[in-house]
Amino acid sequence: MKFDWNPFHKKKQETRSGNSQKELPISDDLSQNIKRLSDEFGDNSEIIIRELNTGMKKDIRVVSIYMDGLVDQTLVNEFILESLKLNHSDFDKNTPKKDVFNELRMNALTLSNVKVINDWDQLVLTILSGSTLVMIDGWNEVLSGETQGWEERAIQEPTSQTVVRGPKDSFTESLKVNVTLIRKRIKNVNLRVETFQIGTVSRTNISIMYMKGIAKDDLIQEVKRRLEKIDTDSIIESGNLEEFIQDHTSTPFPQLVNSERPDAAVGNLLDGRVVILVDGTPFVLIAPATFFQFFQSPEDYYQRADIATLLRLLRFFVFFLSLFAPSIYIALTTYHQEMLPFPLLINLAAQREGVPFPAFVEALIMEVTFEILREAGVRMPRAVGQAVSIVGAIVIGEAAVQAGIISPAMVIVVGITAISSFAVPSFSIAIPARILRFLLMVSAATAGFYGMILLVIMMAAHMNSLRSFGVPYLEPLSPFNLAAQADTFVRLPPKVKQKFTFKRDNTVNTANPLNKEGDSNG
Structure with a gap:
């Protein structure tokens, strides 16, 4: 016999069948x-x-x-x-x-x-x-x-998206405060706010913000439809909401941008996107999202275009470095030694003398160790967390080399990989790199560069099939959009974009005169 232990289950069934309570x-x-x-x-x-x-x-x-x-x-x-x-x-x-x-x-x-x-x-x-x-x-x-008057956290500096130059305020757990932080930056009657209540138990207030006349009506209606379709007991954080409204579940890539910076939300609103705010969390969701959007930082638009372009290209480089560095080392030392200069090959062979494990096992041991240290540093008190991560990595790496378990070159490769994963401005896109890194290591240990290339082709095909609220995930690269290249890998100065008559990408927005600049703040 099956017992219904959820007291709200019956009420939800009645609502679905159309017999809602009067x-x-x-x-x-x-x-x-x-x-x-x-x-x-x-x-x-x-x-x-x-x-x-x-x-x-x-x-x-x-x-x-x-x-x-x-x-x-x-x-x-x-x-x-x-x-x-x-x-x-x-x-x-x-x-x-x-x-x-x-x-x-x-x-x-x-x-x-x-x-x-x-x-x-x-x-x-x-x-x-x-x-x-x-x-x-x-x-x-x-x-x-x-007469609401509960205790609220004051507006503070962002903790996960820090910048050298730019505003220092961040969202809080108060929905009204977060809406106000956006409204004080956009003094326009076209900025619209609509509020929903989701959760049969928590009844969490959730607001969507968009610029009428810039955001496409189809996008706004799709966001509303997905929110109204949610059937759950509670929404505690925007991460709970993200899982309900994302397009795909069987993928490691994030399909919504989350941010705690009001200026980033404002930039995306002016680009025609929809911002979703959840009461009780300082992280807002931005829809739709593309892969290249995770490499943009609000700081890109507060300094000169050439500096912003250099930093953005650096972010792409370190992302691929964190993704491929261990697997490239495994492929070179295991299958493709002829691609290495002879002095370097002799040096690596001398370092590996006496090491009892193949390169793949070495990399796996060190990667798992660094992941453990990373999690320990996050969970421990802030005063000792960073010290544990840094000192633990140095001590364990040195001890492993002295014990002959790991070669010094492997410690360097894994260390560079770990540092590179922190250089990406969005933590959401760094997590897929950590997952896919292990798959690439397995493919490199199995078939060298051939296995890696095969996996990369599968990854590219998978990303090309993803959609975020109807927008292709690899847009504007696939499908290719020439106008949007002015602010993808590089950021051209406004005068140059005007000279070459670059128009704003209208994949997520309407061709409205209000949005002629085309800058999005991450």
């Missing part, structure tokens, strides 16, 4: 509503229900309801409780409750955002969102005032 009305009996709230939340000491009397003879019952810890107590005291305590001399027990309700809505609550709620589920969600409710006896509608 809206639950709010009673006009204040005592009944308070009892219903007590049953709903149980013995929860965080729910604060304060009853007040107002009107000429203090015979109109009013209550304020909020959850302690989620509200700003100052806002509640000054703009709700003090207002409700005022003597409304025009009110008595014969005053129609609708008039009392409207008077409180229009005059008593001095908050900037006051809403009317007439659905019970929305009432409960409003309490859990940090708002304060005001109920009056004899009326079946509730006033809601935004």
